[in-house]
Amino acid sequence: MAIEAPEQQISDLKNRRNGSVEKCIELYTGPLLATALGLGFSRDAAEELVQTTFVAFLEAIDRFEGRSQLKTYLFGILYNKASDMRRLRGREEASENIEEMFEQRFDVKGMWVSPPRGPEEEAQSKEVQEWIERCAENLPINQRMAFFLKEVEDQSTTEICKILDVSTTNLGVLLFRAKTKLRECLEKRWLSK
Amino acid sequence: MPTCHDVALRITRGDVDTLSFYKRIMLHLHLSMCKVCGPFERQIKLLSDAFRVKWGKPTDPESVEKLQNKLKEKLLG
Numbered sequence: 001m002a003i004e005a006p007e008q009q010i011s012d013l014k015n016r017r018n019g020s021v022e023k024c025i026e027l028y029t030g031p032l033l034a035t036a037l038g039l040g041f042s043r044d045a046a047e048e049l050v051q052t053t054f055v056a057f058l059e060a061i062d063r064f065e066g067r068s069q070l071k072t073y074l075f076g077i078l079y080n081k082a083s084d085m086r087r088l089r090g091r092e093e094a095s096e097n098i099e100e101m102f103e104q105r106f107d108v109k110g111m112w113v114s115p116p117r118g119p120e121e122e123a124q125s126k127e128v129q130e131w132i133e134r135c136a137e138n139l140p141i142n143q144r145m146a147f148f149l150k151e152v153e154d155q156s157t158t159e160i161c162k163i164l165d166v167s168t169t170n171l172g173v174l175l176f177r178a179k180t181k182l183r184e185c186l187e188k189r190w191l192s193k
Numbered sequence: 194m195p196t197c198h199d200v201a202l203r204i205t206r207g208d209v210d211t212l213s214f215y216k217r218i219m220l221h222l223h224l225s226m227c228k229v230c231g232p233f234e235r236q237i238k239l240l241s242d243a244f245r246v247k248w249g250k251p252t253d254p255e256s257v258e259k260l261q262n263k264l265k266e267k268l269l270g
Contacts, residue, residue, distance in 0.1 A: 016269075025264050030257045038248035047260055054264055102205070110196025112229045120235035123242035132243040150207075151241040152249045172206055179205050182240045 010066045025054065028074050031153070035075065038148045039082055040137055049085060053078040068162050075163045079145055086141050098177040101184060116183070118190035127193070128186075135185035143178035146171055195223055200230045204237050 012020035032053060036046035056077050064073060105114045119128055136144060146164060149155045155163075161171050195203075195216070200223050203209050209220060224230055 021269060022265060025261050025268070029261045029264060030252055030254075033257060033260060034248070034252045037252070038244075043256075047263075050260065051264060051267065054268055058268060102202075105201075106196075106198040110198035112197050115229045116233045116236055118236060119239060120232050121239060123239050124246050128239070128243050129247055132240070132247055136244070147240075147244065148248065151244050172208065176206050179207075179237055179240055183205075183236055186236070186240070 007066065009070070010061075010064060013061050013064075021058070024057075024070070024074075028071060031071070032074060032078055035078060035145075035148065035153065036082065038152055039141065039144055041082070041085075045085070049078065049081055052081045056081065069159070072159050072162050075149070075159075076165070079141075079163055082145070083141050096181075098180050102176075102180050116187060118183075118187040131186055131189045132182070135182050135189070138185060139178055139181060142166075143174050143181070146174040147178040147182075150175060195220055197223075197227060197230055200224065200227070201233055204230075204234050 009020065012018045013024065029050060032050045033046055036049045037043070039046075041049055053074060057074055060077070068076075105112060105116070107113045119125075122128055139147070142164060146160060149160045149163065150157075157168060157171060161168055164171065164174070166174070200220055203212070203220060209217060212220065224234060
């Protein structure tokens with residue numbers, strides 16, 4: 001169950017009282033930095049992103065009504081800023097028909113026509129780690145963020161939907177596309193090794 | 194019994210838990226018998242495991258502290 005930001009905490013932040021901003025920085029710098037790195041930003045760019053996130057957070061704090069957790073609110077800002085940075089760097093991928101890519105693996109009776117190939121274990125192996133890093137680079141930022149928050153940060157569906165500002169159905173689509181694309185990419189790399 | 198397509202779709206969507214008890218049993222039965230869907234499920238799990246290995250490690254405390262101090266200085270003067 002998500003705990004919403006308590007009124008006192010919000011009031012302290014709005015008035016910059018009782019070391020509230022310091023506490024916020026101490027609590028959330030680590031998770032925000034980890035997420036920025038998980039989105040594929042270099043160390044310098046990730047630090048820049050965390051700084052931009054906190055600046056925007058303090059500028060927007062007067063409008064924060066406490067309907068979500070503070071962490072969710074901060075992650076939402078980080079996601080928007082990360083999307084802006086990616087757009088600026090021209091890394092947004094053209095949309096692909098992932099659903100078609102998935103459907104092509106089956107015949108009309110729902111049987112595999114093209115069975116999956118590739119690694120099934122050894123997530124820690126150097127080879128798999130290198131492949132996953134390369135394959136993740138090709139994911140659009142919304143899919144990568146959804147997958148990262150779900151699988152690495154272990155955030156609830158409700159919180160992820162708030163961060164990405166999407167419905168539960170849309171989140172399902174993002175996760176489906178991320179996993180299909182990553183698996184297909186891993187398979188291609190495995191076959192061509 | 195669900196088809197391979199149904200099973201792969203559910204596994205990729207990650208919403209097996211939302212199925213009814215009966216449908217879940219059928220899906221697991223399919224997985225235990227199907228020589229293709231089993232490996233497919235392990236591949237999907239591998240994606241999450243590899244992501245956690247790659248990006249799930251706690252960020253080095255020293256660099257986090259350095260960044261915290263930089264942020265405090267910048268934001269609080």
